[in-house]
Amino acid sequence: MTARQAELAANLDTLRARVAAAARAAGRDPGDITIIAVGKTFPAQDVASLVRLGVIDFGENRDQEASAKAAAVAAALPDATVRWHFVGQLQRNKTGSVAGYADVVHSLDRARLVDALARSAGRAGRRIDALIQIDLGSAAGPDGRGGAAPDDVVALAERIAELPALRLAGVMAVPPLDADPATAYARLADLAHRVRSVHPDAAAVSAGMSGDLEVAIAHGATHVRVGTALFGGRALVSDHVR
Ligand SMILES: *Cc1c(COP(=O)(O)O)cnc(C)c1O
Secondary structure, three states: OOHHHHHHHHHHHHHHHHHHHHHHHOOOOHHHOEEEEEOOOOOHHHHHHHHHOOOOEEEEOOHHHHHHHHHHHHHHOOOOOOEEEEOOOOOHHHHHHHHHHOOEEEEEOOHHHHHHHHHHHHHHOOOEEEEEEEOOOOOOOOOOOOOEOHHHHHHHHHHHHOOOOEEEEEEEOOOOOOOOHHHHHHHHHHHHHHHHHHOOOOOEEEOOOOOOHHHHHHOOOOEEEEOHHHHOOOOOOOOOOO
16 A cells, blocks of 8 residues: 555544544444545545545536546556545536536536536437536625526426436535635525425435534534545635645
């Protein structure tokens, strides 16, 4: 084992223990929470190492990096089960590429994007799990993280549910930088409940990152998107979140 592999293994152990403790503290089954390893800026080799340690779910936020990494991992580990989650802001002209490798898209926030992804998935002969990203609002105004306005979420859910190439899976949010995560995630839980009351299968709540996953799990997160706590710190790149 290389030093890097040992580091990833140790980080994964620590992370799994954190998630399990948070679940138990919330009276939830740790098995109901999926860890998505967000490996942006880190090499495909790190993803392959985590696959060998039993991680299945990987997240990326930029199409160019994600498509190259998905191809590299598939070439290195052709028999492995890997699920790719696209978690970043998505432009309509990138849906064709994303539909080629993504199993789940977390960042659907407008009807035209939903329609474009459905067309691309249909053309690729694939069915993609779709989460609605919700803008939980920032006192400082829009912070560029994307997301549908809370009032638009139910209509967007309706539209996704009508498209056979997409499966409405649930909701996602990135809390505003200036917000109290507990308040933001309580708001998300309320909106998730509203969607689920109409679409009972749309049970995914994608919430929680390295710094706040305990709070998110306490408020019902089913999927935590973890970068730093697993891979280590990222060099600052302007179009990456944080
Ligand atoms: C990078 C990223 C994460 C992971 O953030 P960490 O704080 O490094 O755990 C989660 N969600 C999205 C949308 C991201 O872009």
